[in-house]
Amino acid sequence: MIRFEDVGKSFGPVTVLDGLNFTVAPGEFVTLIGPSGSGKTTILRLVMTLEQVTSGVITVGGEYLSHMERGGRLVRADEKHQREVRKRIGMVFQQFNLFPNMKVMQNLTEAPVRVLGKSRAEAEERARELLDLVGLNDKVDAHPSQLSGGQQQRVAIARALAMQPDVLLLDEVTSALDPELVAGVLALLKDIARTTDITFLCVTHEMGFARDVSDRVMMFDGGKVIEDAAPDKLFSEPDHERTRSFLQAVLERG
Amino acid sequence: MFENVPEYISTAADGLWITVGATVAGIAIAAVLSFVFGLAMLSRLKTVRVIARIYVEIWRGTSEVVQLYWVMFALPILLGYRLVPLLVGILVLGLNFGAYGAEIVRGAVQSVPRAQYEGTIALSMTPAQRMRRVILPQALVEMVPPFNNLFIQLLKGSALLTIIGVSELTHQGKEVLIPRNVSEAATIWTVILLFYLLLAILITMGMRWLERRAAALVGRQPTKRDSVFARFGGGKDPLPAEQSKGGLADLRRKGGE
Numbered sequence: 391m392i393r394f395e396d397v398g399k400s401f402g403p404v405t406v407l408d409g410l411n412f413t414v415a416p417g418e419f420v421t422l423i424g425p426s427g428s429g430k431t432t433i434l435r436l437v438m439t440l441e442q443v444t445s446g447v448i449t450v451g452g453e454y455l456s457h458m459e460r461g462g463r464l465v466r467a468d469e470k471h472q473r474e475v476r477k478r479i480g481m482v483f484q485q486f487n488l489f490p491n492m493k494v495m496q497n498l499t500e501a502p503v504r505v506l507g508k509s510r511a512e513a514e515e516r517a518r519e520l521l522d523l524v525g526l527n528d529k530v531d532a533h534p535s536q537l538s539g540g541q542q543q544r545v546a547i548a549r550a551l552a553m554q555p556d557v558l559l560l561d562e563v564t565s566a567l568d569p570e571l572v573a574g575v576l577a578l579l580k581d582i583a584r585t586t587d588i589t590f591l592c593v594t595h596e597m598g599f600a601r602d603v604s605d606r607v608m609m610f611d612g613g614k615v616i617e618d619a620a621p622d623k624l625f626s627e628p629d630h631e632r633t634r635s636f637l638q639a640v641l642e643r644g
Numbered sequence: 645m646f647e648n649v650p651e652y653i654s655t656a657a658d659g660l661w662i663t664v665g666a667t668v669a670g671i672a673i674a675a676v677l678s679f680v681f682g683l684a685m686l687s688r689l690k691t692v693r694v695i696a697r698i699y700v701e702i703w704r705g706t707s708e709v710v711q712l713y714w715v716m717f718a719l720p721i722l723l724g725y726r727l728v729p730l731l732v733g734i735l736v737l738g739l740n741f742g743a744y745g746a747e748i749v750r751g752a753v754q755s756v757p758r759a760q761y762e763g764t765i766a767l768s769m770t771p772a773q774r775m776r777r778v779i780l781p782q783a784l785v786e787m788v789p790p791f792n793n794l795f796i797q798l799l800k801g802s803a804l805l806t807i808i809g810v811s812e813l814t815h816q817g818k819e820v821l822i823p824r825n826v827s828e829a830a831t832i833w834t835v836i837l838l839f840y841l842l843l844a845i846l847i848t849m850g851m852r853w854l855e856r857r858a859a860a861l862v863g864r865q866p867t868k869r870d871s872v873f874a875r876f877g878g879g880k881d882p883l884p885a886e887q888s889k890g891g892l893a894d895l896r897r898k899g900g901e
Contacts, residue, residue: 440762469771477768487763491781491862500777501767533863553767 391416391557391589392437397446397456399432399613406432407613410446416556419583419590421600421621424610425636430593434559437591438481439472451478451556477505480555484562486542488534494521494545495530498552506553513552520548524578540571544578551582560592572596579603597640601625609633648828652821652835659816660839666734666812667799667843673738674745674798675791681742682749683775696746703743708804711736716808733805733812741798745791752786753779785858792851796844803840813839 392414399407406429414420422430435441436448439455447464448456457464458471467475488497498517502508508516521527524544526537534542543563550558560579564572576599583590583603594600600607601621609617609624609632617624617633628634677699684696703711715736720726727735756779764774803814811819817836822829 438762438766440765473768473770476765479766481766483759483763483766485759487759487766489760489763489778489782490864491778493863501769504773504777505768505770535863550766 391418391451392591393449394433395447395449397436397448398444399429399436399441400444405613407436410614412608412615412618414589414591416589417587418605419592419603420606420608421592421594421604422608422610423594423597423600423636428610429613430610431561434481434561434591434593437557438479438559439476442466450475477553478556479559480550480553480557481559481561482543482546482550482563484565486534486539486546486566488542488546488549490534492534493530494526494532494534494537497534497545498549501549502552516552517548520551521545523551523582524548525574538571539567540575543567543571543575547575547578547582555588557589557591560590560594562593562595564594564596595640597625597637609636611636646831648825649831649835652825652828652832655821656813656816656832656836656839659811659813662730662811663799663802663813663839664843666730666737666802666805666810667795669734670737670741670798670802671795673734674741674794677738677742678745678749678791681746682753685746685750686753688771700743700746703739704747708736708740708801709807711740712804712808729805729808729810732808733802733810737798737801737805741794741801744794748787748790748794749783752783752790755786756782781858782862785855785862785864788851788855788858792848792855795847795851799843799847800840 394410394412397407397410398405410429410433422433424430432441436443437450437455443456446456447454453475454464454467455472455475456467458467459465489500492500495514495517498520499510499513502513502516503510518527518530521530524547526541526544526548529537529541529545534545537545543566547563563579564575567575576596580599580603582588592600592604604621607619607621607624608615609628609630611632617628617630619629624633625637628637681696681699684692685700687693687696712732715727715732716729753775760778760782761774764778769777802812805812806815806818809815813836817832821832825832
């Protein structure tokens, strides 16, 4: 579903990703772990087209994302091409990024109506189902500013799902939440991962969650995948010393 | 000293309506130009950005007095016909203050957090949808207070129309009332000052109303002008709802905050 081929990303003189190759199969839940600055979030931002690759090619669902074909040649994708491909991709952000000028309902219906061309009635019905799913059906008319962080993140998850994405990117979605609100959001995500065939690419520091929900975990350091394994293997008996020391450090902190 | 005040007021009022008209029309033109050129300065197309920048620098960077003289006396030489002074005045007010307003619009749009822009991309919105549906409504709140300042300055700037012979408020004082009652200059100019003050207060009231509307649009508590003092005086600042920490039980609570 997602394929990185020799992807490099630099910000000015700083190289964040260097010759990165990996694939994520349809329906797979893949978690990226690793120290800060290892390039995990950059990978999500590249898939969401919030950043553009410096080198290499990204494809999503068999379509070029970073590039497009023109006259038989592969050229850099323009905004219009990326807008089409990114309709299949959704993202949940660390800081929720709800639109404060819209009530909860409108946050959920705005893009389905204007981008996907759904009727308002259809979009609202779907929004109510999703708010039911995330346990916030009594907040339809609330403004985002009236909600707690956990509630805002649930709305943000519902908003991403309203676009019926094939791929959902989770960028440290519980890092900005009060500790007692984390479990609820993670349980919700686990539920969604189990009951849908959405492909997940997830960056998190919640190792228990990663172990529970992932099909595969990739350990990152210095812009490279240094270990790529099933969660039980990676968390119990990692092959690499770097993985071991990272997990040790996270456990001690947690 | 005060027995002539009613006469001063009624004579000044003849000019008041011209001042009001020039100010309202000037504000309308300035507001439109502010948005057009403010957004143009943020365009992806370099040519558009350069054109907007040239407009702003020319109209912000030259003297308003000279601008009035130029449109009044130089432009007719190039154009072959003359505009009436009031129209010249309105145009110059609009063009001049629109240049400042464009910077207000540009700054306010840029002050909307980048995260909001990224949220719109994650939802595959078009650039026009991003701006119209998400970014501009939030930027509006930031624009209103500086526009309030700008519009009051425009009102006061309208006094300059005197120099091209528009019989607005200041003109009524200088050219009509003073020559007739030169010994009463203090009273006359005070009456005229008070008229400007009254108009400025009306503008502020209108803009405060707009500010409340814009704040409500983004779900914010309207800012209270006295909140700084309330803080010192032990007044209670309402805690934003998002800071309430009710735990998981909070999620199930019915009704609003």
